[in-house]
Amino acid sequence: MKIRVQLTEKDYMSAYWLALRGNRTFRLMMMFVAINGLGMAIYNFVELARGEVVDVTRWLIVGLMGLFAWAAFVRGPSQMKKAYRVRKQLQMPYEIELGEEGLKWTSEQGYLAQAWSDLLKWRVGDDLIAIYQTGAVCFLLPRHAFAAEADFQASIEILRSKMGTPA
Numbered sequence: 001m002k003i004r005v006q007l008t009e010k011d012y013m014s015a016y017w018l019a020l021r022g023n024r025t026f027r028l029m030m031m032f033v034a035i036n037g038l039g040m041a042i043y044n045f046v047e048l049a050r051g052e053v054v055d056v057t058r059w060l061i062v063g064l065m066g067l068f069a070w071a072a073f074v075r076g077p078s079q080m081k082k083a084y085r086v087r088k089q090l091q092m093p094y095e096i097e098l099g100e101e102g103l104k105w106t107s108e109q110g111y112l113a114q115a116w117s118d119l120l121k122w123r124v125g126d127d128l129i130a131i132y133q134t135g136a137v138c139f140l141l142p143r144h145a146f147a148a149e150a151d152f153q154a155s156i157e158i159l160r161s162k163m164g165t166p167a
Helices: 009-021 024-049 056-086 149-163
Strands: 002-005 094-098 102-107 110-115 121-124 128-132 138-142
Touching: 002 138, 009 056, 009 128, 009 138, 024 056, 094 149, 121 149, 128 149
Parallel strands: none
Antiparallel strands: 002 094, 094 102, 102 110, 121 128, 128 138
16 A cells, blocks of 8 residues: 655644553553652642641742643654754655555655664554654654545555554
């Protein structure tokens, strides 16, 4: 199956959120930040309402947790958008073929063929499929690149048969 792809900024951002959503460590960290940050902030405000002095280190911890959340949800997406706009090769069209032996990627910049066994993992999101070469480098197949929804689903089945269940 051959798919002609032209990535948009929205596709690139969808890949960012898919990578974060699929990352168990990130999910655990965000749960920790949310529970502890909110709990500590509420506790600090209760202490202030009682007229108690709140140790500055507790406010620093709340601030650091807020900084972590800011980095993941504001700074990270901002950097991804900037990278997409600056790197023109991300905006160039390419073609991916999902074949019997592996994946073939072709663009104006070159050609790459990889056996299925050389690919690390794959993930499916609402808007795209990401096929990872490494933990950070992947091929993106946005839903809009497929002629029909059946083709998108067929690609998922090909990947499932060649690489197993999505990560």
